[in-house]
Amino acid sequence: SVVAAALTVISHPKSLKLPVNFDARTAWSQCSTIGRILDQGHCGSCWAFGAVESLSDRFCIHFDVNISLSVNDLLACCGFLCGSGCNGGYPLSAWRYLSNHGVVTEECDPYFDQTGCSHPGCEPAYRTPKCVKKCVSGNQLWKKSKHYSVSAYKVKSNPHDIMAEVYKNGPVEVAFTVYEDFAHYKSGVYKHVTGYVPARA
Template structure:
């Protein structure tokens, strides 16, 4: 509903005596503030100062180059996670792991599987609210290397463009669990076959204009490659129980996972340390790739996460966030799936009785 329409409706209701003048004034003031807020700059010296002078913040803030000249509205467009409907939460299988599994105090998937180059990649979602697709495809790429020994980069573009309304709204946001179902049912081709449409990333001020969702072409850019032959699938799509031990065990056994969390204004300013929300409004939901955990010298437990806002943001593209307290909902919506040997007949003969993969 537009601002002018709300003015008319609130005035009409006031004249009918349905609402009080104080209520209508409050709502209209909120609308005006909202418009003003969206057009303001996301990076604020006052936020940097408040964080860096806060005795218990636990992290450092800066004016990150990634969001130079970004407005709040432009930043919000990148936060593309839509809340999962409750009926989907109920019918999606949830994975738990044995509480007796011994886990290391520190873990980093980049070093645990150093042969897997995709784990350490920091990408850039550019102008599009495609984080829900990046988190899924990046995690599955990593898991193909971990489980199959294949260093492949899978196509975010395939999922973003071709999943359609089943996954949500493309660049206008989507649902991580639906993304994994698409990977299971339809698979995705390689990045080489279908590169990400916004390959310029954020090279110009403000990242404008915002790009629409790319069209689904179903044809490799290289005429010598076949679309169907390039497909790689997930064997499953599941949630991971929110107990931190279960999340750690899942990463330890199977590789990085996709996690979603609520983003506040201060997060845009993250530079280093263990993030926890200190100041600013909540702006939306964001999906990222969780690759490890640890504890700082000061005793702060954290999750280690790779973002897709390029290396000019945060700690070389990464960030740490407080572990064990469900900070910003980071432990509530963890999703993943195992890689499938489907379509890989040249590399693998199948799966053994114990679930391990057999190489030809």
């Protein structure tokens, strides 16, 4: 079996003063990827979208580079290390992959599902796309289009540390258990009331 090294868990000092209100869209208004809403369609690729979109945002915040990175590259090429592709994956493994292998730009390898999805349900899920390692445009080279995460780490899962991480470094990827009743969530803070954990979220 494959045993992955534990990721560093970081926390932020309680003395860090956080604003009462903070909106990443206005704080980093030059970053076109922050706040955009994408459609994963008929594929359980939320784990890949969360990682790649956060990394795209952080490239803009820290390096002043407005770039849209490829969810498709991570989804198709990470393989079993990240989970089961369109049938779900592991955010922490995705970040390890982004740090070790990087991802190309969205322009080089666009997301495979252009159809989208509507409620309720998108069953059955599409098959995970094949890893091609070739840009759709003949003018780009795959290896030259790669962008890497500087590191992969976890943030302590308490409100102060998560808010401080967003405030200091930009959007984060989060995951939570999705029960059947989540399909009926309307507004406010979600609280599980009834139902089981479905096979896929």
